[in-house]
Amino acid sequence: MPMLNQLRQDHANMARLxxxxxxxxxxxxxxxxxxxxxxxxxxxxxxxxxxxxTVPLERICGERLMTRVPEVDDLITRLTTDYEALHRxxxxxxxxxxxxxxxxxxxxDRFADDLQAYLEAHRAYLRAEREELFPLIREHFDEKxxxxxxxxxxxxxxxxxxxxQDAYPELYAEFSEAPSPLS
Numbered sequence: 001m002p003m004l005n006q007l008r009q010d011h012a013n014m015a016r017l018x019x020x021x022x023x024x025x026x027x028x029x030x031x032x033x034x035x036x037x038x039x040x041x042x043x044x045x046x047x048x049x050x051x052x053x054t055v056p057l058e059r060i061c062g063e064r065l066m067t068r069v070p071e072v073d074d075l076i077t078r079l080t081t082d083y084e085a086l087h088r089x090x091x092x093x094x095x096x097x098x099x100x101x102x103x104x105x106x107x108x109d110r111f112a113d114d115l116q117a118y119l120e121a122h123r124a125y126l127r128a129e130r131e132e133l134f135p136l137i138r139e140h141f142d143e144k145x146x147x148x149x150x151x152x153x154x155x156x157x158x159x160x161x162x163x164x165q166d167a168y169p170e171l172y173a174e175f176s177e178a179p180s181p182l183s
Contacts, residue, residue: 007057007134007137008130008134010053011126011129011130014046014049014122014126015123015126017042017045017046018119018122018123020038020042021039021042021115021118021119022119024038024039024042024115025112025115025116025119028108028111028112028115029112036097036100036101037101039097040094040097040101043090043093043094043097044094046090047087047090047091047094050087050090054083055083058079058080058083060149061133061137061149062076062079062080064141064145064149065136065137065140068140069136069140072136075132075133075136078128079125079128079129079132079133082121082124082125082128083125085121086118086121086122086125089114089117089118089121090118090122092114093111093114093115093118096111096114
């Protein structure tokens with residue numbers, strides 16, 4: 001099931017990006033200033049990836065699952081709500097980063113708390129997908145369904161990862177050094 005393998009790889013890549021942010025959070029916790037431009041790049045990349053890949057994937061998978069397994073409606077609704085809250089958290093971080101990079105006063109303890117809350121929420125969301133959504137996809141989608149799903153999605157993660165490497169070489173270097181949860 002290549003599509004499920006791609007989804008697992010996408011999760012691993014996102015976990016690695018979250019690890020990069022965790023390292024920057026640790027720097028903040030130690031009372032030092034992290035490379036905020038790098039944090040900006042991670043946040044921008046995640047926002048782009050969410051809107052260009054994750055949102056269409058969630059919509060397509062959710063719609064197809066609900067037509068086949070009506071009892072998943074609550075799960076899909078919860079995941080959608082969690083995802084929207086996650087996006088709002090990330091947008092707040094993005095706005096704060098804009099202010100920080102313009103040398104405006106932003107309380108670092110609040111920024112650090114917001115970053116930690118975002119990291120925890122995103123990890124919980126990935127865990128819910130992995131433990132609740134992926135098994136349903138495995139159970140209710142056959143190979144033909146997964147092929148149709150793959151064709152319905154925008155160009156995927158490989159292109160995004162290549163763009164990451166080209167556009168954000170410093171971020172890509174840290175991303176490459178982050179441990180993969182698939183290892």
